[in-house]
Amino acid sequence: MKQLFTVLILLIICANSTIAQERSGKISGSIKDESGKTLEGATVTLNRSPDGALVKVTIATKQGSFEFDKLADGNYLIAVSVAGFSAFKSEPVKLSEQRSLELPAFVIKKGDKSLAEVTVTGKRPLIENKIDRTVINVEAAPTNAGASALEVLEKSPGISVNNDGVISLKGKQGVIVMMDGKPTYLSATDLANVLRNLPASALDQIEIMPNPPARFDASGNSGVINIKTKKSRADGFNGSVTTGGTISYYKRGNSYLAPLRSTTSVNLNYRKGKLNLFGNYNYNYREGRSDMTMERKFYEKNGTLNSISNSNTEFNGLNNNHTVKLGLDFYADKKNVFGIVLNGFGFWGFPKPVSTQTISAPDGSVESVLKSITTNNLTFFNYSSNLNYKHTFDSTGRELTVDFDYIGYSNKSETVLRTDVYDGAGNNTGRLMLRGDIPGVINIYSVKSDYVHPLKKEMRFEAGFKTSFVKNDNEVDYSRDLNGAWVKDSRSNHFVYKENINAAYAQINKKWKKWSAQLGLRLENTVAEGHQVTNDSTFRRDYTNLFPTTFINYEANKNHTITLSYGRRIERPNYQDLNPFTWFLDSLTFRIGNPYILPQFAHNVELRHSFKGQFTTTINYTVTNDVIAQILKQNTEQRITFLTIDNVAEFRNIGIAINA
Structure with a gap:
């Protein structure tokens, strides 16, 4: 890595030496x-x-x-x-x-009015197709008036949002969503709540990058969405307050349910001279009601049907969360800007699934019935801070940016699972009680710097580096009720995971006549260590990968533009999937983590044709190796079903999209 950073510094020095010319x-x-x-x-x-x-x-x-x-x-x-x-x-x-x-x-020429100033302006189109991204100018669409940021995303080309607010790009989940170039570090559900309360009037642009350039982290096979918000340029104080709520009525059995959802949002901004202060607060309250029905069949090794399990689970619960953001920008002079951003997020949830499982013989006769009630008390806190600096060297666009980030997560889950067991005749044969205390702490530290240098003959050079450190400390403490006494369960565990990623990149852009091209190369070194404290077992991985990106654009005329792009990506397993813990849905259904998952790698190729900047046809092809997937497994003897994560075979995907 030392040689790589030396080469990077020399590239920047050489580029600087030519700026005078x-x-x-x-x-x-x-x-x-x-x-x-x-x-x-x-x-x-x-x-x-x-x-x-x-x-x-x-x-x-x-x-x-x-x-x-x-x-x-x-x-x-x-x-x-x-x-x-x-x-x-x-x-x-x-x-x-x-x-x-x-x-x-x-x-x-003489005029009738005295003009104090003139501004060269032009109406921005709704969609701008650039060589490495598609840009949505939010204000250019009248239909965005009164909408939320999440609704704007849902109407953007290639983006879909499901009922839970999970965002997909070109049919793939796991997209990285950034706000003003900064990662949000929120779960899909929490991010959806924030975007629901962010009005479209606060947005400037949305940048969609299915195949991100080398400047961005190579992680994430689904691409990057960068939401750029408006910046207040007027001196003084301004702000807004919004609130709203919904009640949904639906029937469950013979009763009617009416879960409530309410939101409140406050946005404030104060600018005076060289100082800009901003902040916002969001509160969300949500009652949840849902049902899940499953049928599971268990077979012997010879293929003979052993038993059938039918289950119905009702999910009832409520959660509320608070989000706070505070920031300061200090414009020291025309060339130097310093900033600090603080974020806080708190979540309190109380889900209470109630399930009934009926286990039958192959002939349909009932062998046993299990009725389970799970009581959960969930708390989750996310806090982050960002220090940033931007130096503009001159009017050509040459600039240097530096960011220091800290992100912390703290969560705790208190769970009690009670299961009453009945025989085929309906007689109660016993009760099982399991209690779980699951705390977890994640700390992330990172520093990155990016340098942009316009060159002669419509060329531009970019380079930068990033290093990050992660420590994930999770513990699960299960105890079982044995004749009135709580006894420690063998599935208790304590897992500590550490990860260090060092990255550097360089890319160059060139335009000539009707053609333009962008070539980039990113190098990432990953060192990961896992330690199961309970049995004192460890693993260590150290791997280095190159991630090239290529974009070629041909503008045939003002109506037709063709873009071909290629990029290699990596998808590392998330921290929760690596935890070798057991999470229970009911007494016969649970989820197990896997600390031995390997990262998956993907090659993405995309061909895009744009007509008048509004009608776009895209063909994309992806080859993914060591695909990380959820695998459902069964134990016929114990009649249990569990979900785990593992690497499976190669995956090939081709997609065609038309947006107008």
């Missing part, structure tokens, strides 16, 4: 009225073309002249604003091999 361009000109008189004091704005991004602003001299120096190659627009005259905007001008460009005098 690349920024030697100059554009100059003069401003006159219709009579030929020079206009002193006019405001002259230089913007990049075609996106209109501001580059520099200057004031015309007494001779009506202006000059912009230290410019990179590229296309520019010039706008002029002066009191008593109409606004003026030039045609695009190109600065390339001609390092010094002197423009003909701009002639400004």
Whole structure:
């Protein structure tokens, strides 16, 4: 790794050594009225073309002249604003091999209104297809008015959201969702709750990356969605408060149920001078009612049917959670910005599944009936902090960003499982009691830095690194009621998992005529250690992988654009799947973790055609090795069913999507 970081630093130094040559361009000109008189004091704005991004602003001299120096190659627009005259905007001008460009005098016409300033603006399209992502401009769709962030996502191309709020991208779950370039570090359910309470009016753009570039972590085969929120630029205080609730009526048996859901959200922002303060608070209350019916058949090794188990489970419960976010941005000067963001999330849940299982012989006669009630008391806390710094070197877009992150999780589950056993005649033959105390703590520390350097001839170089440390400490303490005394159960366990990932990447972009390309390479080294404290067994894995990414884009004309992309991805098992613990649904159904799961690797290829930036056809092909999958297993003698996680064979997937 030391050699890799040395090479990365040398690349940045070499890129820096050429910046003086690349920024030697100059554009100059003069401003006159219709009579030929020079206009002193006019405001002259230089913007990049075609996106209109501001580059520099200057004031015309007494001779009506202006000059912009230290410019990179590229296309520019010039706008002029002066009191008593109409606004003026030039045609695009190109600065390339001609390092010094002197423009003909701009002639400004008299106007009826005095203008204090001019802004080069253009209506943004709803969808922008870029070489490595699809960008949704939220305000461009009138139907987004009054919607939530989750509803906006659901209407975005390639994204689907199920009834529980789980987000999928091109049919695959496990998508990484980021907010303003920062990972959310929330579960799918918790993230859905946050997005339900975030109004669409607070969103600027949504970036969809089924095949993310090298700048992003290689983890996650489903891609990345980055939600960019609006930033308040006006001085002063502003905020909003929203609240709402729903009641759903449905019938269960002979009774009617009406679970309640309510939400409250408060958003505040204060900006003054160099300081920007922001914060929000969300509260969610949710009552849950659901049913699950299962039929399981148990067979002997010779294929003979042994028994049949039919179960019906009613899930009743409620949960409430609080989310808090506080942040500060300090604009030290035009080139340096410091920031801090604090997040907190608290969850309290009380699910209470009630199940009835009937075990029958192959001829249908009832052998036994088990009635179980599970009482749960769940608490979960997530707290995180981010320190960030951004330095802008010049107007060309050269910048350096640094982020320090800490994320902590603390959870505890207190469970009591009571099962009454009846024989085929309905006689109670006994009661089983199991009590569980399951605490867990996860701590994550990370630091990353990204460097962006525009080069000459419409090229751009990017490089960066990231290192993260994870410690996951989980314990499960089960005890069983034996003749009125609680005795420690053999399935109790204590598991400690540590993980260190070091990564570095570099990528380069190039545009020429109708073509553009982006090549990237990311290297990730993973060191993982697991320790089962109960039996003092350990394992260690150390592996290094390369993750190339390639994007090629051809713009045939203003109506047709074709993009071909390739990327290699990794999907590491999540921390809970690695815990070798037993979680009970009822006395005969449970889930077991697997500490020996290997990561899965995928090759993703995508071909995309865009017509007028609105009608998009996509064909994607994925090959995944060592697929991580849930496996259902049975024990015929004990008549138990359990779910575990393991690596299975290769998986190939092809998909076609059309979005309009």
